Amino acid sequence: MQNETTKIALLVAVSTLVFLLMPVFLILYIRSYNRHKKNHFLEKQNMQQRFESEILQTRIEVQDQTMQSIATELHDNVGQLLSLTTLTLNSVNLNDAEKAKKKIENSLSLVNKSIKELRELAKLLHGEQLVENGIGHAIDQEISWLNKAGTYELKTKNQLIDSTLISPDKDLIILRLLQEIINNVIKHAQATHIQIDSYLENDALHLKVIENGIGFDPDEINAKKAGMGLNSIYKRIEMINGKLALNSAPGKGTSITIEIPYP
Template sequence: MQNETTKIALLVAIATLIFLLVPVFLILYIRSYNRHKKNHFLEKQNMQQKFESEMLQTRVEVQDQTMQSIATELHDNVGQLLSLTTLTLNSVNVNDEEKARKKIDNSLALVNKSIKELRELAKLLHGEQLVESGIGHAIDQEINWLNKAGTYELKVNNHLVDLQITSPDKDLIILRLLQEIINNIIKHAQAKQIHIDTYLEKNKLHLKVADNGIGFDPNEMKMKKSGMGLNSIYKRIEMINGKLVLNSAPGEGTSISIEIPYP
């Protein structure tokens, strides 16, 4: 009988202990869950802030690149055209009607060309609107700008011009990536030829840029960490869940292939 009483008391004690511990574990679980939930929310909030900060920086860089292009064009092209117009008009001899007419006609042609160039500059001033109208058009504008320099032999296959879908944030980053790659070619590659291919395949946007320049050792650049802005390029591609394949070697040129989920 005493054993039975002992067993019952033990069962009651165990049951009581379980009854007391269950709420404790439940409270601890709820607190742990809320803590993880809060940390997850803060992490998402932090990621969103970083993304917004990066987007702001990208917009500033695109605008800065646009302003540099406009300044160069005003100085090297429009400025020269207007100076030549002034010289031509100043040399007009009203007493020689035939030569005067020719010089005035030449001056009008120069003025019309200047107006055309200024219209192109006006398009650049609306760079973000250009991106919003489609990444294909934005890439076209950048390529046209590169082509105007007359320094490179360009081979371009841009299959994004008629793209019906857009992703403004990604488009802005893609445009900036192209600008950075082209700037690297201009500053470092000593290239004569540039090939640019863009297309959309299976919900992935592909951007490929290759040059026949002096090339470099990618492993060496990674060790330097700051070489040629590659860190910035990799960071932006990672931000939009993209992939980058870089192939280069000294004396063998460089090719960069970017793949980005799109839109």
């Protein structure tokens, strides 16, 4: 009988302890949950701020790159056309009507070419227009700049040109990625041939750049955590949940393939 009483007392004590501890555990759980929820919200807010900051930086870089291209075009193309126009007009001999007429016609032709070039450049002065017509048109413009240099044998396949899908923030980052890759090729690769392919497949945008330059050791570059702007490229691709495949070796050129969920 005493054992029975002891067991009942022990059971009551344990039950009471459990009932007393349950609210404590519940309060601790709620506090922990709220803390995690708050941390998650702050982390999400910080990620959004970092993304917006990156978008702003990217927009500035894209505009700077565009302005550099415009400055180069004004100097190397429009400037030369206008200088040639001036030389032609200065050489006009009014005493020789036939030759004078021919030179004036040539001058008018040069002026018309200059006006056409200036109109094309004017379209690029509005930064937002770079991607408002879609990433396909923005890529086509970059290829056009590269082609005008006349330094490389270009092979391009831009299947995005007719795409109606747009994602302004992603488009801006994708354009900047292409600009960075092209700049790396110009500065470091010593290439003569460049292939640029862009297309949509399986709800993803694919951008591929292949060149026949001097190549490099990717492991060595990654170990140094610097050089060739690769860190910036990796960071931006990660920000938009993309993937990058880089293949290169000394003397064997470089291939870069980017895959980004799109739109």
